[in-house]
Amino acid sequence: MLTALDSLFNTKDKLRLRLYETSSKYLQNLTRFSKISYDISHSEYKTESGNESWNYGRMSTVEMTVAPIQAVSLTGNLLYRSGIELDSMPSSVIRPGIEIQTIDAPRGVDITASYYLLHNRYYKNNTSTDSVTRALFFILKPGQWFGPLRWFSPRASVSQNVNCFFNAARPSLLDVATALNGVQSSTVNGGFGVHIFPSDAVLLRNFNEWTRADTSRAFSTENDIQVWLGAKNFWQAIWNYYSEKEYHDGSLGYDRIVTPWLRVQPKLNASYITDSLGTKFEGGPALTMNLNFQNVKIIRSLFNSHDLKLVWTRRNGVTNSTPQIGYTFNLSLIILPNLQISNFETLIFDKRNFTDFQSRVKIIVNF
Incomplete structure (x- = not known):
């Protein structure tokens, strides 16, 4: 290997x-x-x-x-x-990590806590670096304590990433594990959200996150609503906001499983951003088709997706006369007894020219 x-x-x-x-x-x-x-x-x-x-x-x-x-x-x-x-x-790399997950322990509470450390040693310079990430995420399910409250579920998270530099290849274990000394940069994230399900057919999700990176501050919110029309189809509306560059992005889509092997997702996308060049609005329709076959003769599995997007751009009040057209093709195929094939293709047609084309093919034969 x-x-x-x-x-x-x-x-x-x-x-x-x-x-x-x-x-x-x-x-x-x-x-x-x-x-x-x-x-x-x-x-x-x-x-x-x-x-x-x-x-x-x-x-x-x-x-x-x-x-x-x-x-x-x-x-x-x-x-x-x-x-x-x-x-x-680095001359050597040490990367430990630990994660604890609980489900309904205690009752009505799910908890995920994690700690990851990346320690690099540079013996030639007699220095070392540290990167520590610690996080806590929990979900509350009030309906398990009191039945009438089962229509909502709050959730919250807090995480910190700290990067340190030490003037020693072998600093103390306490300094390495806690990342309290030699701090070069630090990022703290705190989040709170809620899932609301007034009925089995409707789901609303919201999550808000505040980020502090040294002296900078940022805020983001992610929201969506799903309305199920049956076991195989639903409508979904999404709106996300990021304070950096005042970025808004959203979509309205319909998801339907037509047959056991075909899934279609028509959608309308839109985004708005403020950057150094002014304001930019992008929007247009999109269509995704997924085909999935399992155990068909010599085919153990086949997954194939097609994504087609049309995007109109409006920059500082001026709209492009023609849309940008993007197409992406994905294929993952496993053939008996030991052949795997994957293929990725993407192209963009803009202003009457092909402005981008990428292709990747991978073939694996197992012996």
Whole structure:
């Protein structure tokens, strides 16, 4: 298995060992836990640095999920990599993380708490950097405490990302874990929203977020309403606002499952922004078609999507005479016994010319 860093230098020899269980019945019976899964790997490799010298490196990863009871899940992961001898890259990387999820524990409350750390060491300069992200998100379900309140569900979140710099390759564990010293930048996000469902056919969603990044402030709100006409079709209206550049964006769409293998989504899109050039309004219709087949003769699965958009632009009161036309094609195909094909195509036709075209094809044969 090649990792992302292998493309940066010539990996001559590599040995990788992996031990994993998606569900360890033995450990679950031993501990009486609801679920235990783990994935442990270790790699040793030798690389050529370009001056006919050899560097020896290693990478270890550990990921474990433990559910003491059905309602509580604890996931921890750790990545360690060393032996990187490139001037622009850290000599070693340590990346631990932990996430706790609870569902109805306590009753009527869902909680997700996470902590992620990325620590880079630069031995040549005797320095290191830190990036810590900590977050808390919870959902309240008042209907589980009092039946007449089951029509709404509040939710809130708070998160912080801190980047630090240390004048030591090995700072104290406390400084690394807490990110209280050597702070270079900090971003704090706080959010609050609510889901309202006055009936089984109507859902309103709102979430508001406030961001403080050093001395700057920002606000955003995301809102939508869904009205279901049956099990296979619904209307949806969306409006989002971001205080940066006074950006508004919204849409009105209809979603329908026509057959088990065909889904269509006609939509009207609009956006408004204020930037250094003035004001800009964009809007127009769009159509998305998704085709999905499973287990048809030699085809294990086929997913195909087509997106067509027409966009008129009005800049500072002047509207373009012709719309911009955009088309995107996606294909994901798995054919028995061992062939995978994916294809992505996109093109834009603007002012009577093709202004952009991209194409990507990937074929994988498993042995």
